Amino acid sequence: MESPSEHVDGRLDPALGAIMSERRQLINLAYRLLGSLADAEDVVQEAYVRWYAMSPEQREAITSPGGWLTRVAGRICLDLLRSARARRESYVGEWIPEPLPAQAEWAGGRSGGMTADPADRVTLDESVNMAFLVVLESMTPAERVAFILHDVFRYSFAEVAGVVGRTPAACRQLASSARRRMRASDAPVTPAAQRADVVRHFKQAWEAKDIDALIGLLDPDATGIADGGGLVSASPPIAGGEQIAHYLVTLIGQAPDLALxxxxxxxxxxxxxxxxxxxxxxxAFDIAGDRIRHFWAVRNPEKLRPWTA
Incomplete structure (x- = not known):
């Protein structure tokens, strides 16, 4: 197999620039489908491996390389999602999607002006907030792929059908079912500044070990979930604002040097x-109005690589 950075048959691949420019789109797609940046990178790498495994004549016969790469990456993701349930059953404790930092906070890109980190390529919009990704986890693999491709990336149902392996009408139904799941979990839209204020007040109350203030910031039916992956300790899911507040105060009392x-x-x-x-x-938090409905604490060190220098 020729490397995409090398010459093909003694000449530079004329489609190299166009092909490699698809990488950002593919990373964005695969991360939303899988909830794991590491898995997304593997999927995109495999898609490129399959592209360059073809002969130059086969590649030249493909009228839309970007569409071909998307179909291949989508199918690989679909296969991974279908096997994910078995893998998640063997996962120790709760599984939470891998959290992503803002570009400026990406540990590997803080020095030297590096721009090659995946954080530079993942668009942090509403379709990657943690609440959205958690709802995606409740969908069937086919629902998830149809919904993300059509509703987020705006592919037609005819194009989605080529990935999912069903008719366009069936893909329309899959996306519709996925939308119902999303609507069932929707909270009223809270302005960004208000969400930031809630998190700031939560942080201050936690640092002050102010149980009453924490209870006031947590929905009475709030839930807290931690993901340690069996590599570090993680408490089981906690439900109820009062119970969560007492747990958090106990936790910070046991780690007085903990920085928030x-x-x-x-x-x-x-x-x-x-x-x-x-x-x-x-x-990560799910906030409705001035209350925290859910929070997800990722402790698995394998999922914290982008946050660790």
């Missing part, structure tokens, strides 16, 4: 927890 930092997590206000300068957890 306000950061952007998947495009939304969140918190990063550090001990001795090392990131130990990243917390």
């Amino acid at each position: 930092l306000e950061r952007t997590v998947n495009g939304q206000p969140g918190l990063v927890l550090q001990l001795d300068g090392t990131t130990t957890a990243v917390i």
Whole structure:
């Protein structure tokens, strides 16, 4: 197999620039489908491997290389999603999608003006906030692929059908079912500034060990979920604002040197927890009005690589 950065048959591949420019789109698609940046990168790499495994004549016969790469990446993601349930069953504890920092906070890109990190290529819009990704986890693989391709990336149902392997009408139904799941979990839209204020007040109340203030910021039916992946300790899911508040105060009491930092997590206000300068957890929030409905604390160190220098 020829490398995409090398000459093909003694000449530079004329489609190289166009082909490599698809990488950002493919990373964005695969991350939303899989909830894992590491898996997304693997999928995109495999799509390119398959492209360059073809002969130059086969590649030249493809009228839309970007469409071909999208179909291949989508099918690989669909296969991974179908096997994910078995893998998730063996995963230790709760599984939470991998959190992404804002571009300026990407650990690998803080020095030297580097622009090659995947954070530079993942668009942090509403379709990557943690609440959105968690709802995606409740969908069937086919629903998820049809919904993301059509509703987020605006592919036609005829194009979606080529990925999912069903008729356009069936793909329309899959996307419709996925939308119903999304609507069932929707909260009233809270302005970004208000969400940031809630997270800031939450941080201050937590640092002050102010149980009453924490209870006031948490919905009575709030839930908290932690993901340690069996590599670090993680508490089981906690339900109820009062129970969560008491747990958080106990937790910070056991780690007096714990630093709470306000950061952007998947495009939304969140918190990063550090001990001795090392990131130990990243917390994403689902906020409705002035109350926190859900929060997700990712502690699995394999999912914290973008946050760790």
